[in-house]
Amino acid sequence: MPHMDISPLFVQPVLPDDICAVAYDRFEEDESLIAIPVVEDGKPVGLLKRMSFMLVLAGRFGRALFERKPVTELMDDSPLIVEHGSPIDTINSFLLTHGEAAVQTGFIFVQNGQYMGIGTAYTVLHANMQKAEARASELDKALMEAEAANRAKTNFLANMSHELRTPLNAIIGFSDLILLQSDNDSPKAEGQSDTHLEYAQDINQSGKHLLNVINSILDMSKLDAGAFILKEDTFDLREVTEQAVHIVNGQAKPKGITLQCRYDIDDIMLYADAQVYRQILLNLVSNAVKFSNAGSVVCIHILLGVNGDLCIEVIDQGIGIAKEDIDHIRKPFMQAEGTFARNHEGTGLGLPLVDAFVKAHGGSLEIESELSVGTKVRVVFPASRMVETEVADFNMI
CATH class of the missing domain: 3.30.565.10 (Histidine kinase-like ATPase, C-terminal domain)
Structure with a gap:
C-alpha cells in the first residue's frame, strides 16, 4: 500500500517572549485557528491551545492578568510532537496514547527537530480517509486479479482436460478392444502373448485412473468458479x-x-x-x-x-x-x-x-x-x- 503522509497545516508561530495579547488577537481574527505553536530558534517549545487559552483570557480578570504576560505562561509546554513523514498508523498510535485531546487541540509536526506545522482533527481524518480509499482500491485490484487468475485457471484446466481426454479415450478404447478379444477366446495374433494382454490391462487401468483424476480436477475447478451446473x-x-x-x-x-x-x-x-x-x-x-x-x-x-x-x-x-x-x-x-x-x-x-x-x-x-x-x-x-x-x-x- 502506498505510504500515506499527513500534510502539516502551517501556522505562523509566536516567540516565547510574545505577549498573550498578540495570540488573543490572532484567535479572535481567525475562528478556524485551533492552536498556535510557540517556537524558538526554529524549534517548538510549546503550543497555545485555542479553547483553554481563550477561556482563561475571557475570564473576569483574565485579560487584565495575562494580556501583557508572555505566552509561555499559558502554553502547553509538552504537546505531542510528531516527525513529519511518519506513517499514518504511527501517528494514530501516538494520538491514542495522548488521548483525544491531541486530536481536538492540535499537535506539532517537526522535521529533524525544526517546526513544520500543526496537525488537526481534519488533517488526521483526511489522511485516514486517503488510506482507506487506497486500501479499498488495492483490495478491488487484488480481487480483479484473483478473479482473472481463477478464470485463466478454469480455462486452462478445461482446455487441458480436452487435450488429455481425447488421446486417453483412444488409449482406453483400444486397450478395451484388445481385452475384449482376449475375453472372447479369439485366436491370438502372431507374436501376441499373455504378457501383452497384461500390458494392455495395465494400460487400460492406468488410462481410466488418469481420466478420473482429470475429471475430478475439472469438476473442482468448475465448483470453485461457480460454473458447475446440477442436472437435477x-x-x-x-x-x-x-x-x-x-x-x-x-x-x-x-x-x-x-x-x-x-x-x-x-x-x-x-x-x-x-x-x-x-x-x-x-x-x-x-x-x-x-x-x-x-x-x-x-x-x-x-x-x-x-x-x-x-x-x-x-x-x-x-x-x-x-x-x-x-x-x-x-x-x-x-x-x-x-x-x-x-x-x-x-x-x-x-x-x-x-x-x-x-x-x-x-x-x-x-x-x-x-x-x-x-x-x-x-x-x-x-x-x-x-x-x-x-x-x-x-x-x-
Missing part, C-alpha cells in the same frame, strides 16, 4: 446406490472386503443430480475400501435423520483419521498423512469433491473417525429433496 431430476435412490456399490465391488473383492447395503427406508425417490449422487457414493465407498483392512466390512447405511433429512452413511473398519486431520482432509489436494509418508495413492480430491457436491444440493457432510477403529462419513440431504413413490410415479406419467 427424480430417481430411485436404491437403484442408483446399488449401481455405485456394484462398481466399487470390483475394487473390494481382491482385498476380501464385503460391501453391505442397509436400508432403513424403502421406496425413496430423490430429487437431485443422479450422476453427481453416484459420484458421491463412488468416492466415499472407494475411499472406505482403500483405507480398510483386508477381510473387513464396509457398510452403506441409508436412513432418516432426526429432522427427517435423508442420511447416507458409509462406515468402514479401516485405519481411521486423527481428529486434528478431519478438517484438513476437506481441503483439495490434502490428505491425512504427509506427502512423503503416504501409504495410499490418491490426489486428495475425493472428499473435497463430495463436500462440494453435497453443499451444491443444500446438504452437509459429517465425519466421525477414530484411529485404528474406522470411519463413518455421513451425507445429509434436506428432507425437501425426498419424493414419495406415489407422487414420483404420478409425475412420470
